[in-house]
Amino acid sequence: MNQEVKELIDPLNFRNSINIDGVEKSMLIDMLRKMILIRKAEEKLSEHVESGKIKCPCHLGIGQEAIGVAVALVMRKTDRAFGAHRSHAHFLALNENTYSLFAEVLGKYDGCSHGMGGSMHIVDNENGFKGSVPIVGATIPIATGAGLAAKMDKTGDIAISYFGDGSCEEGVLHESLNMASIMNLPVLYVCENNLFASHLHIDLRQPSNSTSRFAKAHQISNATVDGNDVVGMYKLLISEILEIRNNKPFYMEAYTYRWKGHVGHRDDIDVGVKRGDQLTAWKERDPIKRLFVAMKDNGIYTEQEYESLLSEIDQKINNDWNRAEMAAFPQEEFLLNPVYSN
Amino acid sequence: MKKTTNYAAGILEAYEYLLSNHKEFFIIGQGLWSPWYVGATMTDLDKKFGTERVIDCPISELATTGATVGAAVCGYRPMIVHPRVDFMLLAVDQIVTQAAKWRHMFGGNSSAPATFRAIINRGGEQGAQHSQSLHSWFAHIPGLKVVMPYTAKDARDLMISSVLSDDPVMFIDDRWLYEKEEEYTEIEIIDLNDVKPQKLRNGNDVTIVGLSYTSLLCEKACQSIEISHKITCDFFDIRVLNPLKIDDILESVKKTGRLLVVDGDWESCGMASEIITSVLEKIDVKILNNSPKRITLPNAPAPTSKVLEQQYYIKESEIMDALIQITK
CATH class of the missing domain: 3.40.50.970 (Thiamin diphosphate (ThDP)-binding fold, Pyr/PP domains)
Structure with missing residues (x-):
């Protein structure tokens, strides 16, 4: 599957329902539930960045939910994914553990990193999420090394490296792709190309808006896809996953758009270049709406079922948030205890 | 053999x-x-x-x-x-x-x-x-x-x-x-976790601390100065720089009242400063017989020319001179 970049970056395209042929109903419902959960969890975070209850920097990925969900649904628990600053979706797609995320963002001991990491340092080893960090590009070589470890394990596990189009301006992407290619490492590189690095549009940062050119330069198989089509990406990954597990790296560039600013709760329509006029148009390419409409049109999910799913998720999110607010902070000795193993 | x-x-x-x-x-x-x-x-x-x-x-x-x-x-x-x-x-x-x-x-x-x-x-x-x-x-x-x-x-x-x-x-x-x-x-x-600085020589006059290659220089200087000037040193090789375990060095300085640190890197914000400070803040400075001293590289990038290189790197003789000075 390869779609034309010039069509992908035009928000007037790809607004209609998606093709869900050949995917089981239970899988479609999984996809829908995960995406709604991520959307609503991030809306809750947005609300409390604004209310002031959340102090740590929160990089929200509202609008980009489909990518992490598609990847999560082809992963094994023993695969190892690494994220970046905007990784709530990658984490929740694997575990749906909104309590763990909320507690972490509030700096509470019950959080996935015991409150030591906040939004930018989240981890869930049991479910294959091995860590996210906000230094741009920093987990690309780490995921590459996780791929080396997986290859040595000889169990067919793979590593997943999530990064954005901004990371492609870091030299380490080139170094890592070169290494994965020459060493035949089982790594799935996922570039979430949302066209922006902080405030600056990709057209003002790179001579081409297609980052797949870096994969091509390193002779890594690659695909350019609609990042707001969860089923399309899922089908692509299902068709590639065996090859990846057989020690062949793959690069998926998924075009998408973030509805919020680089950090925090605001839309930032007045921040940066080329944003204000496109945000409204991009919201029409909503990955959740497109999946639901397809399911409805195909007669496998009703409006009523959808409403009840929404309210069930709302309830979970509100419960988890309230519990997280009540949870305890780390004890004072925790400042020094985790520095070293002893 | x-x-x-x-x-x-x-x-x-x-x-x-x-x-x-x-x-x-x-x-x-x-x-x-x-x-x-x-x-x-x-x-x-x-x-x-x-x-x-x-x-x-x-x-x-x-x-x-x-x-x-x-x-x-x-x-x-x-x-x-x-x-x-x-x-x-x-x-x-x-x-x-x-x-x-x-x-x-x-x-x-x-x-x-x-x-x-x-x-x-x-x-x-x-x-x-x-x-x-x-x-x-x-x-x-x-x-x-x-x-x-x-x-x-x-x-x-x-x-x-x-x-x-x-x-x-x-x-x-x-x-x-x-x-x-x-x-x-x-x-x-x-x-x-159990590794701490090792004491490789026992003496009474000066506590001298080295690490890596400077420990070799220190050890040689200690041998020479004992013969030539009857100055005896407690000599410590640091081994683990971080986390730094200073207790044994501290006890030695309490005994000798003198501390010389030799570090093969630059002076500013260096290991020598760290070792000296860690000792000084834990002792009563009135017990010292002389000010602590450090020998480090000159404040310059390494030169290429061999004449300047000779000047740049720490020598055993410098350490001996410092031991003589600190015991005066």
């Missing part, structure tokens, strides 16, 4: 031990399939243990160091070899901002027990960019242990300890020590 060994052979023996006994251990680095970059410390490891565990790699310090961190996060005990400190600096993000913080920022739920081996390779008119050590930089970082062996036994045993440590470790060896001969001893498996 007793069996002897040297520093380089000690390192090679550590590798052979680790590759034979720990399947989770592997090595990656530039030049490992033709290891002339690393003296005699890695000879034929690729042939004996295979190129899947002794991995030569592209000229990508940052990615290969990051990959080492990633493999460590995933259960391996990998080591990256940087044949020169200077080139390793391209990978500082992975060492300082990723590995060293990995355990803490994830609340103890993950860790990155990688070993970063860096080799100091200086002198011989190699100039400013082939001569750095910078161990004090790395010793500044919480979460990163810094090991600098002086003896052949330590080069071997502390390399094993570093790899088996549950924390990321910067292991720095110095090519000027590679030929250092000593009596052979059997491998001793030591928990890195």
Whole structure:
């Protein structure tokens, strides 16, 4: 599957329902539930960045939910994914553990990193999420090394490296792709190309808006896809996953758009270049709406079922948030205890 | 005649031990399939243990160091070899901002027990960019242990300890020590957490502290000054720079009232300052017979010309002069 970049970056395209042929109903419902959960969890975070209850920097990925969900649904628990600053979706797609995320963002001991990491340092080893960090590009070589470890394990596990189009301006992407290619490492590189690095549009940062050119330069198989089509990406990954597990790296560039600013709760329509006029148009390419409409049109999910799913998720999110607010902070000795193993 | 060994052979023996006994251990680095970059410390490891565990790699310090961190996060005990400190600096993000913080920022739920081996390779008119050590930089970082062996036994045993440590470790060896001969001893498996500065000479007049190559200079200076001036020294070799364990040195300074630290790196914000400060703030300064003193490199990049090199690097005679001065 390869779609034309010039069509992908035009928000007037790809607004209609998606093709869900050949995917089981239970899988479609999984996809829908995960995406709604991520959307609503991030809306809750947005609300409390604004209310002031959340102090740590929160990089929200509202609008980009489909990518992490598609990847999560082809992963094994023993695969190892690494994220970046905007990784709530990658984490929740694997575990749906909104309590763990909320507690972490509030700096509470019950959080996935015991409150030591906040939004930018989240981890869930049991479910294959091995860590996210906000230094741009920093987990690309780490995921590459996780791929080396997986290859040595000889169990067919793979590593997943999530990064954005901004990371492609870091030299380490080139170094890592070169290494994965020459060493035949089982790594799935996922570039979430949302066209922006902080405030600056990709057209003002790179001579081409297609980052797949870096994969091509390193002779890594690659695909350019609609990042707001969860089923399309899922089908692509299902068709590639065996090859990846057989020690062949793959690069998926998924075009998408973030509805919020680089950090925090605001839309930032007045921040940066080329944003204000496109945000409204991009919201029409909503990955959740497109999946639901397809399911409805195909007669496998009703409006009523959808409403009840929404309210069930709302309830979970509100419960988890309230519990997280009540949870305890780390004890004072925790400042020094985790520095070293002893 | 007793069996002897040297520093380089000690390192090679550590590798052979680790590759034979720990399947989770592997090595990656530039030049490992033709290891002339690393003296005699890695000879034929690729042939004996295979190129899947002794991995030569592209000229990508940052990615290969990051990959080492990633493999460590995933259960391996990998080591990256940087044949020169200077080139390793391209990978500082992975060492300082990723590995060293990995355990803490994830609340103890993950860790990155990688070993970063860096080799100091200086002198011989190699100039400013082939001569750095910078161990004090790395010793500044919480979460990163810094090991600098002086003896052949330590080069071997502390390399094993570093790899088996549950924390990321910067292991720095110095090519000027590679030929250092000593009596052979059997491998001793030591928990890195138990390693503290070792006292290699006993005396009453001065407490003198060295690390890595400067420990060799200190030891020689101590021998000479005892003969020529009857000055006797408590001599400590630091071994682990971070976390620094100062207690034994403290007790010694209480006895001698004099402290001289010799560090083969620059003065400002350096290890010598750290050692002196750590002692001073824990004693009553009135017990001192003289001000503490440090000998470090001049405040300049390493020169190329051999005449200036001669002036630049620390010499045994400088240490002897300082010992005479401090005991006056």
